[in-house]
Amino acid sequence: xxxxAKATIFDIAREAGVSKSTVxxxxxxxxxxxxxxxxxxxxxxxxxxxxxxxxxxxxRKAHSNVIGMVINDLTNPFFAELAVGMERVFQSAGIVPFxxxxxxxxxxQEEVLKSLMEQGVAGLIVSPARGTTPGAFRRLEMAGVxxxxxxxxxxxxxxxxxxxxxxxxxxxxxxxxxxxxxxxxAFFGGSADLVVYQERLGGFREACETLGIxxxxxxxxxxxxxxxxxxxxxxxxxxxxxxxxxxxxFNDAVAFGVMLAxxxxxxxxxxxxxxxxxxxxVEAEHYMxxxxxxxxxxxxLGERAAHVMLKMIQSRTTRAEDHIxxxxxxxxxxxxxxxxxxxxxxxxxxxA
Amino acid sequence: xxxxAKATIFDIAREAGVSKSTVxxxxxxxxxxxxxxxxxxxxxxxxxxxxxxxxxxxxRKAHSNVIGMVINDLTNPFFAELAVGMERVFQSAGIVPFxxxxxxxxxxQEEVLKSLMEQGVAGLIVSPARGTTPGAFRRLEMAGVxxxxxxxxxxxxxxxxxxxxxxxxxxxxxxxxxxxxxxxxAFFGGSADLVVYQERLGGFREACETLGIxxxxxxxxxxxxxxxxxxxxxxxxxxxxxxxxxxxxFNDAVAFGVMLAxxxxxxxxxxxxxxxxxxxxVEAEHYMxxxxxxxxxxxxLGERAAHVMLKMIQSRTTRAEDHIxxxxxxxxxxxxxxxxxxxxxxxxxxxA
DNA sequence: GCCTATAAATGGAACGTTCCAATAAATCAA
DNA sequence: TTGATTTATTGGAACGTTCCATTTATAGGC
Numbered sequence: 001x002x003x004x005a006k007a008t009i010f011d012i013a014r015e016a017g018v019s020k021s022t023v024x025x026x027x028x029x030x031x032x033x034x035x036x037x038x039x040x041x042x043x044x045x046x047x048x049x050x051x052x053x054x055x056x057x058x059x060r061k062a063h064s065n066v067i068g069m070v071i072n073d074l075t076n077p078f079f080a081e082l083a084v085g086m087e088r089v090f091q092s093a094g095i096v097p098f099x100x101x102x103x104x105x106x107x108x109q110e111e112v113l114k115s116l117m118e119q120g121v122a123g124l125i126v127s128p129a130r131g132t133t134p135g136a137f138r139r140l141e142m143a144g145v146x147x148x149x150x151x152x153x154x155x156x157x158x159x160x161x162x163x164x165x166x167x168x169x170x171x172x173x174x175x176x177x178x179x180x181x182x183x184x185x186a187f188f189g190g191s192a193d194l195v196v197y198q199e200r201l202g203g204f205r206e207a208c209e210t211l212g213i214x215x216x217x218x219x220x221x222x223x224x225x226x227x228x229x230x231x232x233x234x235x236x237x238x239x240x241x242x243x244x245x246x247x248x249x250f251n252d253a254v255a256f257g258v259m260l261a262x263x264x265x266x267x268x269x270x271x272x273x274x275x276x277x278x279x280x281x282v283e284a285e286h287y288m289x290x291x292x293x294x295x296x297x298x299x300x301l302g303e304r305a306a307h308v309m310l311k312m313i314q315s316r317t318t319r320a321e322d323h324i325x326x327x328x329x330x331x332x333x334x335x336x337x338x339x340x341x342x343x344x345x346x347x348x349x350x351x352a
Numbered sequence: 353x354x355x356x357a358k359a360t361i362f363d364i365a366r367e368a369g370v371s372k373s374t375v376x377x378x379x380x381x382x383x384x385x386x387x388x389x390x391x392x393x394x395x396x397x398x399x400x401x402x403x404x405x406x407x408x409x410x411x412r413k414a415h416s417n418v419i420g421m422v423i424n425d426l427t428n429p430f431f432a433e434l435a436v437g438m439e440r441v442f443q444s445a446g447i448v449p450f451x452x453x454x455x456x457x458x459x460x461q462e463e464v465l466k467s468l469m470e471q472g473v474a475g476l477i478v479s480p481a482r483g484t485t486p487g488a489f490r491r492l493e494m495a496g497v498x499x500x501x502x503x504x505x506x507x508x509x510x511x512x513x514x515x516x517x518x519x520x521x522x523x524x525x526x527x528x529x530x531x532x533x534x535x536x537x538a539f540f541g542g543s544a545d546l547v548v549y550q551e552r553l554g555g556f557r558e559a560c561e562t563l564g565i566x567x568x569x570x571x572x573x574x575x576x577x578x579x580x581x582x583x584x585x586x587x588x589x590x591x592x593x594x595x596x597x598x599x600x601x602f603n604d605a606v607a608f609g610v611m612l613a614x615x616x617x618x619x620x621x622x623x624x625x626x627x628x629x630x631x632x633x634v635e636a637e638h639y640m641x642x643x644x645x646x647x648x649x650x651x652x653l654g655e656r657a658a659h660v661m662l663k664m665i666q667s668r669t670t671r672a673e674d675h676i677x678x679x680x681x682x683x684x685x686x687x688x689x690x691x692x693x694x695x696x697x698x699x700x701x702x703x704a
Numbered sequence: 705g706c707c708t709a710t711a712a713a714t715g716g717a718a719c720g721t722t723c724c725a726a727t728a729a730a731t732c733a734a
Numbered sequence: 735t736t737g738a739t740t741t742a743t744t745g746g747a748a749c750g751t752t753c754c755a756t757t758t759a760t761a762g763g764c
Binding site for chain 2: 103143286
């Protein structure tokens with residue numbers, strides 16, 4: 001059953017009684033071959049258990065059909081959603097994207113990028129790891145491989161970027177909090193070496209300024225972009241003399257952490273302390289209480305990035321327009337104080 | 353700046369004043385070349401902006417160094433954790449694994465598998481999609497590509513499998529519930545076409561039988577393996593005349609859904625209805641209430657799978673031992689009734 | 705029937721590596 | 735010096751495709 005040495009187009013040719021060139025033509029679906037010949041060849045392909053060798057083909061062909069997705073943190077469901085969006089469009093283009101995880105590690109990222117290049121990728125969609133050096137993508141540029149950044153960007157770089165409107169999202173969220181009557185606000189999580197962070201914090205600050213919140217009433221605490229980071233942020237914030245009463249979190253993971261920490265202290269997220277997240281991952285809606293968050297249409301951005309990529313490959317360019325995706329604030333229960341009647345524990349309360 | 357046509361070893365050879373063979377040797381880190389020559393060549397490599405063409409190399413070399421991970425649902429954090437475990441060991445072997453998502457779709461899986469084969473993968477770690485036909489991996493076998501299944505398996509197949517001890521995990525969980533005094537038990541989520549489902553349900557049933565729960569007191573409800581599925585399961589279960597008081601869920605996602613649905617009805621997960629999950633994803637610990645779950649050491653299983661894969665490649669075999677990973681029940685708050693003092697809402701309760 | 709136009713199939717070179725066998729250079733024993 | 739041995743380096747063939755320029759078969763026009 002198991003075929004000996006792997007079959008090549010020559011084996012097919014022999015089997016079908018044609019030349020290797022004919023087989024190649026059939027493989028490429030050329031209209032030049034007679035239908036009955038094609039049928040014969042296809043049968044032979046099946047019979048010998050042939051598997052196409054794309055590496056060999058790429059040696060002659062101009063471009064491969066491999067597209068890489070380089071993602072900084074696969075365990076964040078946010079990036080999985082992004083990946084899913086991209087896959088939707090690549091699939092309909094007959095392309096199988098390969099995903100590689102850099103685990104937020106620039107060194108690892110370097111390896112991944114190198115490996116992908118050696119593989120001869122046609123293009124790369126990248127959410128760069130924290131601490132990526134400006135030169136990390138120079139080789140790609142030199143080789144003329146199209147690259148687009150998704151969700152994150154590098155400080156000064158000419159690589160096209162697909163991101164949500166971080167500034168506006170943060171502005172909306174902060175304005176909402178202020179509108180609810182909060183006067184002492186915090187921004188939790190993230191770190192200043194990320195451009196996204198600058199943008200989100202910028203929007204937050206602008207809202208505060210415009211709507212009359214004094215700078216000394218603003219608490220900014222950097223931290224890990226994870227649940228753990230959120231817990232830490234809340235703890236240090238509440239330790240101050242005049243603690244904030246509401247926080248915008250760098251992302252939903254941080255917000256979940258904050259809510260958890262509130263509960264641990266016996267405080268109820270929403271009524272006792274307002275929290276707003278960013279990204280609106282699917283869990284946000286299902287959390288308890290449901291998290292108010294800035295929705296960024298993750299999958300949509302993924303699709304967009306994929307389309308841009310496809311277009312770049314097609315027109316063999318390495319440039320493209322940036323795309324700033326629309327955002328909107330999804331208001332749920334985690335930001336008081338228009339307190340809905342909270343369900344009392346262990347009772348047959350009215351179904352929500 | 354951008355180099356013209358991509359550089360080859362010939363360009364390097366010319367630049368360094370040596371032969372292409374010498375360059376090749378240097379590239380492979382051969383000890384045969386004189387150190388100063390190697391230095392010269394390496395400088396030339398840098399100067400011409402060379403990128404290694406692995407496709408061309410694989411044409412002559414026996415084996416590639418690409419390993420594929422085919423995953424059925426990337427948005428389930430469980431699989432992301434699995435992937436992370438694998439990456440750890442591949443990284444230290446100098447291998448960059450490529451991840452591809454099948455989105456639980458056998459057709460998509462077929463495409464992914466085909467693409468990976470064409471790419472000349474050295475091996476594949478696969479968590480097969482639901483509804484995978486037995487023949488789906490025949491081509492791989494014919495081509496002699498090592499494959500290992502992780503987490504899931506196919507009904508009858510000789511491909512080695514790395515899974516947790518599903519039977520035992522479910523047994524432990526059910527026994528715990530029964531020990532707590534529950535007499536009417538449910539098994540929520542999953543579907544019978546999955547071998548894992550059979551195993552988990554089997555363990556559950558065995559515990560019930562052994563510990564004296566009558567068959568008519570057992571409710572089994574199949575459903576999506578997602579939050580949504582969990583919600584649906586609870587709703588139909590509570591609609592029966594004698595509803596269960598506790599449930600073992602097919603996985604944590606289902607359990608989260610169940611808890612959510614309980615809350616929606618004003619019931620408190622734990623005191624009012626016990627729920628136990630399976631997989632123990634990181635969120636389980638951080639949920640509210642924290643979820644009791646069967647811990648399977650996901651990352652550890654990923655590492656194990658990667659090691660097995662490496663060994664198979666090295667010894668060029670397509671066979672290996674199955675590996676059944678140890679499990680243990682992590683008891684948290686979601687399974688009453690030894691009710692800890694639940695925190696009352698909106699008060700300064702004692703910190704947990 | 706012969707010449708031309710079209711359709712179908714083919715051989716050969718090229719792609720960028722690796723690996724083997726062979727050469728060239730350096731070292732050593734006599 | 736000569737030959738043997740070791741150490742470095744090299745040319746050529748091969749890997750499995752694609753693509754171009756040809757060749758061969760088929761059909762059409764007269």
